[in-house]
Amino acid sequence: xxxxTQTPKFQVLKTGQSMTLQCAQDMNHNxxxxxxxxxxxxxxxxxxxASEGTTxxxxxxxxxxxxxxxxxxxxxxxxxxxxSQTSVYFCASSEKAGYPAEQYFxxxxxxxxx
Amino acid sequence: AQKITQTQPGMFVQEKxxxxxxxxxxxxxxxxxxxxxxxxxxxxxxxLIYQGSYxxxxxxxxxxxxxxQKARKSANLVISASQLGDSAMYFCAMRGNTGRRALTFGxxxxxxxxx
Numbered sequence: 001x002x003x004x005t006q007t008p009k010f011q012v013l014k015t016g017q018s019m020t021l022q023c024a025q026d027m028n029h030n031x032x033x034x035x036x037x038x039x040x041x042x043x044x045x046x047x048x049x050a051s052e053g054t055t056x057x058x059x060x061x062x063x064x065x066x067x068x069x070x071x072x073x074x075x076x077x078x079x080x081x082x083x084s085q086t087s088v089y090f091c092a093s094s095e096k097a098g099y100p101a102e103q104y105f106x107x108x109x110x111x112x113x114x
Numbered sequence: 115a116q117k118i119t120q121t122q123p124g125m126f127v128q129e130k131x132x133x134x135x136x137x138x139x140x141x142x143x144x145x146x147x148x149x150x151x152x153x154x155x156x157x158x159x160x161x162l163i164y165q166g167s168y169x170x171x172x173x174x175x176x177x178x179x180x181x182x183q184k185a186r187k188s189a190n191l192v193i194s195a196s197q198l199g200d201s202a203m204y205f206c207a208m209r210g211n212t213g214r215r216a217l218t219f220g221x222x223x224x225x226x227x228x229x
Contacts, residue, residue, distance in 0.1 A: 033216050042118070042205050042219030043159075058216060090159060092217075102149070103217055105159035 002026055004106035006091050012112045013081040021076040021109050023091030031094045032074035033103065034058075034066060036087040043090060049074055081113045116141045118206050118220035125225050127196045134181070135191040135223045137206030143167075146210045148189040149217065150180065153203040162204075165189060196227045 004025045013019055025032065030051045035043035035058075045058030049068040063085060065077045074093075078085060088110050092103040117140040127133040139148065150162040165173045165180045173180040181190040189208075193200055203224050207217040 035217075040221065042207070042221050043217070044219070045216045048216050088157065092159075102161055102164060104161070105151075108157050108159075110157075 004091055004093055004104050006089075006106035006109050008109060009107065010110050012114065013078075014114055015082060017081050018077065018079050019081065020078075021089055021091075021111075022073070023075065023106060024073045025091075025093040025104070026072065027093060027095075027104065028071070029093035029095050029104075030071070032068065033092040033094075034064075034074070034076045035090045035092065036060065037090060037108075038087050046076065046089075081111075083113045085111065086113045087111060116143070116146075116208055116210055116218040118208055118218055120206055120220035120223050122223045123221075125223055127193075127225065127227055129198060129227055129229050130195055132192060132194045133196055133225065135193070135204050135206075135225065137189045137191065137220060139187050139189060139206070139208050141208065141210050143210035146208055148180070148182070149207045149209070150178070150189075150191045151205045151207060152200075153205065153222070155202070159205075163191070193225075198227050198229065201225060201227045 007022045033048040034046040037043045044060050047066040049055045052071045067075045088108045090108050091106040094103045119138045146167045148165045152160045163175045163178045165182045177194045179192045203222045205222045206220045
């Protein structure tokens with residue numbers, strides 16, 4: 001089992017460029033999440049998907065879009081990157097949205113926007 | 115709304131000693147879960163321990179234990195017999211049973227274990 005995988009691991013963008021961060025899980029989990037982690041801070045929720053076919057905004061959704069392509073894959077898109085989106089992005093999954101399911105995290109994508 | 119507060123930006127501990135990392139929380143949910151994650155310098159998030167709000171006993175996982183005091187809304191992590199490999203960032207997080215049910219994280223505590 002690979003668990004949760006993310007691509008790419010590192011990315012440098014120029015302001016205004018677009019890109020898609022990919023996430024896949026092989027644990028047959030229903031729920032998937034995208035978080036961002038800024039220096040000195042904990043993770044903050046960008047978007048989540050409680051089940052295939054549904055997506056909802058989290059705490060910091062502005063500037064992002066998501067697609068739950070199927071049960072395994074949940075992508076995060078930056079349409080027009082801004083320096084404020086420089087961060088480390090984590091994808092996570094859990095068996096179900098309800099408590100107390102533990103979340104499993106991918107290795108993260110370090111994004112720099114210049 | 116849920117909030118997690120970790121008031122210790124950094125902690126030092128001697129190898130083989132025990133250390134307590136503080137976490138307080140606030141929520142209006144009656145049912146919720148509390149989690150601790152470890153983030154080493156390599157960056158991955160590693161799940162350590164979980165406590166449910168209705169669990170009567172404090173959770174333990176090997177050298178990790180969670181000191182849960184519901185009335186005080188605290189969920190402190192205790193690491194016994196610290197090892198050099200315990201040096202990392204530690205995050206407390208919670209999830210309620212309503213709303214989006216994603217994790218809300220604290221700002222973290224950086225633990226450094228000294229030989």
